[in-house]
Amino acid sequence: MVQQQLSDIDIAQSTELLPIQTIAQQLNLKADQYECYGRHKAKVSIDVLKDLQHQKPGHIVLVTSINPTASGEGKSTLTVGLGQALNKIGKNAVIALREPSLGPVMGMKGGAAGGGYSQILPMEDINLHFTGDLHAITSAHNLLAALIDNHIHQGNSLHIDPQRIVWKRVLDLNDRALRQMVIGLGGPANGTPREDGFDITVASEIMAILCLAMDLEDLKARLSRIVIAYSDNKEPITVKDLGAEGALTVLLKDAIHPNLVQTIEHTPAFVHGGPFANIAHGCSSLVATMMAAKLADYCVTEAGFGADLGAEKFLDIKMRTGDLKPSAVVIVATVRALKMHGGVAKSDLQKENLEALQQGVANLKKHMETISHYGLPYVIAINRFTTDTEAELAFLIDWCKANGARAELANVWEEGGQGGIALAEAVVAAIDQESNAFQPLYALHDSIEEKINQIVKKVYGGGRIEFSATAKKQLQAIAAHGWEHLPICIAKTQYSLSDDPTKVGRPEGFTIHIRELVPRIGAGFIVVMTGSILTMPGLPKQPATLNIGLNADGQVEGLF
Incomplete structure (x- = not known):
């Protein structure tokens, strides 16, 4: 088909967008409730939530997936397609997605605005500078870093221990050379020499704070609680x-x-905030999700990577912070990815392999069990690829039914909302017919160790946890400072249920190795660093950057 020959950016650039005022009118927003950023983007005032405080929220539908593979699962595409499909069957739906980071856009992953005929537009703007949110976060984060070093240079009245500064700098690009560095060289005029480093902006605590703050007052209060360093006598020093x-x-x-x-089919979409799920909490902003749920009957949102990362943090951190209750979960799976979890190399995915598929479904089974732990109804979305054989698709559908799961094929990349109608109907049916006994996985009064144990055993399927000597000392410090009541945010590889990215499928009985605990008091959680996870990615051998450029008409090419 001709559609399959077009790239995502070709499809996007051939779409006639509606003025953003028209999209705002679909949501019954008044002219003074939003500010236009050009013809096709707008900022909606956070005060809209106050105006809608007595409005009952619609259903929140979370889209998650199996553990990602190099073959791609299309979770964002499914999220957009499902939102479009719900509108096609007469439901009032709004989408809430994260903002892409320039790191993966210019690195390995490419664009992050959906794909095919299920995209959010204008995709070039969204994937690049958009409305400047990530730049604002980068500036705020680095201003704080500069203030810390300046305070030390100007006399250090707070008695900050330069060896115990925990606030790095950030950049919204992948740059491995900046992970560890020495600053302040060149004599007294240039500050105090010390070790420092850069994280990627989406790992910044300020990003997490922006995505969890309820209003400007809450934002300021959370910023004030950020722990930036420790004093000579090891007391925390805050903003x-x-x-x-x-x-x-x-x-x-x-x-x-x-x-x-808006989407290609003009479904309204909020795109706001962008923490990664492998190193942060992986969800779009709480205010965007709440706004979408207040303005529509269905809010379709997604959380990064698999259910072991993004979904767990969405359910244990974001929903708890907003005192919200999701209505259903969609678990995205593909035949291709499941075959990779069954041991097939990416180069061999086009060949039919029922044996590998039968092995790989163990990964899907674990994520189904995870969502069941939260008491939520779920639907399996089988994202169809052209290389899938009828025998493979039939096996996967039959397997889902045999395991008591609703499952529907979706072809939203090629067909847009039309290709997701069966999935949309299944989601509505699951919400209307199945019980919902949602509760977070752990109680806040549980110890840090118990919270981690609950996630490792119930979500990852692991056997035990092992703390480094550093992490053990940090556990004691967290207890001493009264931070044990906070939820936890585990930083872990996205490719495996374990902390070893090579262990695909469904490993069992493994040990999760915890090397560091990082209190993020402003955000309101404790980050748990596992394995060899990095907070500043590097570029691949052939970064996506090399395919991006402008044509003679000034249009972006090669973005995705």
């Missing part, structure tokens, strides 16, 4: 101690307002 929360809030005053765009 409030430094007096910087006001300036940081000013830099973020526009970024906190959700961004409104």
Whole structure:
């Protein structure tokens, strides 16, 4: 078909977009409730939530997936396609997605605005600078870093121990050379020499704070609680101690307002916030999700990577913070990815292999069990690829039914919302017919060790956890400072249920190795670093950057 010969960006650039005012009118937004950023983007005032405080929220549908593979699962594409499909069957649906980071856009993953005929537009803007939210977060984060070093240089009245500064700098690009560095060289005029480094912007605590703050007042309060360093006597020093929360809030005053765009089929979509799920909590902003749920009967949102990462954090952190209850979960799976979990190399995926598929479904089974632990109804979305054989698809559908799961084929890349109608009907049926006994996995009063154990055993299927000597000391410090009541955010490889990316499928009885615990008091959780996970990615041998450029008409090419 001709559609299959077009790239995502070709499809996007051939779509006639509606003025953003028309999309806002679909949501019954008044002219003074949003600000246009050009013709096809807008910032919707966070104050809309106050205006809708007595409005009952619609159904929140979370889209997650199996553990990702190099073959791609199409989770964002399915999210967009499902939102479009719900509108096609007469339901009022709005989509809520994360903002792409320039790191993966210019690195290995490419664009992150969906694909084919299930995209959010304008995809070039969304994948690049968009409305400047990530730049604002980068600026606020690095201003704080500069203030810390300046405070030390100007006399250090807070007695900050330069060896115990925990606030790195950030950049929204992949740059492995910046992971570890020495700053302040060149004499007294250039500051105090010390070790430092860069994280990627989406790993910044300020990103997490922006995505969990309920309003500007909450944003400022959370910023003030950020622990930036420890004193000579090992007491935590915060942004409030430094007096910087006001300036940081000013830099973020526009970024906190959700961004409104549209899909190819003109379904409204909020795209706001972008923490990674392997190193952060992996969800779009809480205010965007709440706004979408208040303005529609169905809010379709997604969380990064598999259910072991994004979904767990969505359910244990985001929903708890917003005091929200999701209605259903969609677990995206593909024949291709399941064959890779069954041991097939990427180069051999086009060959029919029922034996590998039978092995690989163990990964899907684990994620089904995970969502069941939360008491939520779920639907399996089989994202169809042209290389899937009828025998493979029949096997997967029969397997899902034999395991008591609703499952539907979806072809939203090629057909848009039309290709997701069966899935949309299954989701509505699951919400209407199945019980929903949602509850988070652990209680906040549980110890840090118990919270980690619950996730490792119930979500990952692991056997035990092992703390490094450093992590054991940090556990004691967390207890001493009264931070044990916080939820946890585990940083782990996305490719495996374990902390070893080579262990695909469904490994069992493994050990999760915890090397560090990082209190993120402003965000309101403790980050648990496992395995060899990195907070500043590097570029691959052939980065996507090399395919991107402008044509003679000034249009972007090669973005995805």
